[in-house]
Amino acid sequence: MVVLGRVGNAIFDFIYPPVCSTCDRVLDRGENYVCGRCWSDFERVPATETFTQLIEQKFLANEAIDGLTSVFLFEQDRRVREAVHLLKYAGAEAIGRTFGKMIARVVAVNEKLAACEAVAPVPLHPARRRERGYNQSELITTSICAELAVRHLPGLLIRKRQTQTQTLLDAEGRRKNISGAFAIGKDFGGSIEGMRVLLVDDVITTGSTIKECARVLKENGALEVYAASAAITV
Ligand SMILES: [Zn+2]
Known part of the structure; x- marks a missing residue:
């Protein structure tokens, strides 16, 4: 060049x-x-009763997640998918910053989400992170924490094993694929007792990843776990 x-x-x-x-x-x-x-x-997640019920059924029923919010519709808007793609594969930090700011706005006006004491990204496996050079979800959480002055815990969760790409798996396949893939970061054993945590991913599709992360956090003493993403498939 x-x-x-x-x-x-x-x-x-x-x-x-x-x-x-x-x-x-x-x-x-x-x-x-x-x-x-x-x-x-960009196509926003509608704030309708029907949509809230869909989210509750799909992501919250019998799961470790206490509440979930997302800004944009992933499937319905090609431009949202394009923006996520740039964030994920082209290192578009500015996209991560804007996603973070938009999530922060939603969090700030939601009593439960705003009560979270810490924000953590869904981690990548270290090998994947090295290959990509960054964790796209961490670009988003960095921005959220800067906006809201909340504690940022990028190492709260670690990914223990590489999982096969989720794209071609159905919901049950994804759940099995991701089961046992995460653990609490070594500096955080016991320290999240009673904590309210906001977990953040770039996109939530079936929710299997975020549900598994939430399960691990609860198992390690988190009081409440909320989830947020830039985009969602419902
Ligand atoms: Zn444009």
């Missing part, structure tokens, strides 16, 4: 201005990857 320097970059941006990844409009100064118009136009 050619190193252009600051002036070179400015000229390059002038000739080839960066465009929005989801609508191709030229980005304004301060916008990264996705334009402000797209962000405000």
Whole structure:
């Protein structure tokens, strides 16, 4: 790659201005990857009774999670999937920051979520993290904690084993695949007794990952575990 320097970059941006990844409009100064118009136009999780019931049935019934919130609809909006993809595979930190800010806004106005004493991301296996260079969920939690001034515990959970990709598995297959994959981080044994924790993932689909993480936290003494994600499939 050619190193252009600051002036070179400015000229390059002038000739080839960066465009929005989801609508191709030229980005304004301060916008990264996705334009402000797209962000405000992404399909939001509806705050309807029906939708709340769907979430309760799918993610909370007989599970360790005490409540769940998410900002965008994953399946319904191609642009949301594109943004998540950029965060996950292209190192788009700015997307993680914006997702974090949007989750923080939802958390701040929800009494139970706002009462959480700590925020933790769903961990990647160390080998996967090395390969990717970062944990996309941690980019989101860093931003949430900066917004809300809540304790950030990125090492609260660890992933003990690599799991096969969940994409092709059905709900039962995913549950089995993920079972026993997480443990409490070595610095946190016993220290989360009575704590309310907010667990964060980039996308929640079947919920098998987040449910298993919540189970481990409860087993280790967490009082309440809430979950939040940038996008969700319901
Ligand atoms: Zn756009």
